[in-house]
Amino acid sequence: MEETKPIFGVAGTPTNFKGKFKDLFAWLRDMGLNAYEIQCVYGFKISDVNKEIYKQEQQNGMFFSIHAPYYINLGSKNTPSVEKSKEYMRQGIELAKSIGVNRIIFHPGGGHDNTPEGRKIAIKQLIDAVNEITLNTDMGDVRFYPEIGGKTANLGSLDEIIEICKQCKYCYPCIDIAHLHAREVGSLVDKQAIRDRLDKIKAEIPEKFKHIHFHAYTIQYNDKGEMHHLVHGENMKDGSVGKPNLEEFVEVLHEMDIQPWVISEASDSQEIGAKYMRDLYYKDIK
Ligand SMILES: [Zn+2]
Numbered sequence: 001m002e003e004t005k006p007i008f009g010v011a012g013t014p015t016n017f018k019g020k021f022k023d024l025f026a027w028l029r030d031m032g033l034n035a036y037e038i039q040c041v042y043g044f045k046i047s048d049v050n051k052e053i054y055k056q057e058q059q060n061g062m063f064f065s066i067h068a069p070y071y072i073n074l075g076s077k078n079t080p081s082v083e084k085s086k087e088y089m090r091q092g093i094e095l096a097k098s099i100g101v102n103r104i105i106f107h108p109g110g111g112h113d114n115t116p117e118g119r120k121i122a123i124k125q126l127i128d129a130v131n132e133i134t135l136n137t138d139m140g141d142v143r144f145y146p147e148i149g150g151k152t153a154n155l156g157s158l159d160e161i162i163e164i165c166k167q168c169k170y171c172y173p174c175i176d177i178a179h180l181h182a183r184e185v186g187s188l189v190d191k192q193a194i195r196d197r198l199d200k201i202k203a204e205i206p207e208k209f210k211h212i213h214f215h216a217y218t219i220q221y222n223d224k225g226e227m228h229h230l231v232h233g234e235n236m237k238d239g240s241v242g243k244p245n246l247e248e249f250v251e252v253l254h255e256m257d258i259q260p261w262v263i264s265e266a267s268d269s270q271e272i273g274a275k276y277m278r279d280l281y282y283k284d285i286k
């Protein structure tokens with residue numbers, strides 16, 4: 001399935017949902033939400049029962065992406081762990097194909113020196129690893145989405161994500177705007193700042209920009225970047241309103257007339273954050 005309008009959804013199963021898993025998707029649809037990011041963050045494993053549920057729910061209009069395990073690290077200094085990561089990514093491709101899912105989100109990782117030179121080496125290594133995987137694997141419709149990293153030391157700055165997407169045919173941008181804000185130590189101060197980042201992506205990788213994937217929520221950070229995801233509506237520790245500002249983000253989506261997937265990763269309130277953005281977006285559209 002291809003998106004023809006922006007879709008909004010959640011990362012994993014909200015803690016506020018108390019029913020049976022198979023009934024989750026009707027609960028989400030009742031809120032106008034039709035995307036769900038499957039959290040394979042501890043391994044590319046999905047039970048047969050849940051595979052059937054995902055396949056069925058795609059018929060009911062749900063869109064699914066898969067978040068890869070946290071231990072995957074294609075940017076590691078440790079060669080065996082890069083080799084293992086490649087193997088896991090191949091498993092992820094097979095899993096995604098088996099349930100008709102075409103977006104795999106992954107963290108670029110890290111481990112080389114956090115210097116411009118060290119980061120360049122790591123990104124080059126990651127690009128080579130991804131290209132090796134995709135060259136030797138039937139990708140079907142599956143695409144990889146390297147995600148913006150939340151900490152300043154993580155790989156996955158905006159420029160690095162753009163570079164990966166330029167060099168890897170199968171890579172598309174996962175722009176976690178909260179991670180971006182945190183790793184740039186509070187950079188997304190207003191609507192123009194958000195717009196500038198998206199304009200840059202659009203200018204540099206226009207075809208891939210059309211299939212952009214967002215994570216959007218507010219975040220607590222310090223001078224090293226991400227500390228933790230905030231609950232939707234929660235203030236920062238200093239009492240200020242949580243950023244990045246979701247109203248401004250939604251306005252930018254309108255202005256740019258794009259059809260992204262927007263996944264809320266608000267802590268224990270992802271459906272509330274997703275519905276908030278969804279309702280803001282569609283309130284002007286009859
Ligand atoms: Zn992530």
Ligand SMILES: [Zn+2]
Pocket residue numbers: 147176179215265
């Ligand atoms: Zn994220």
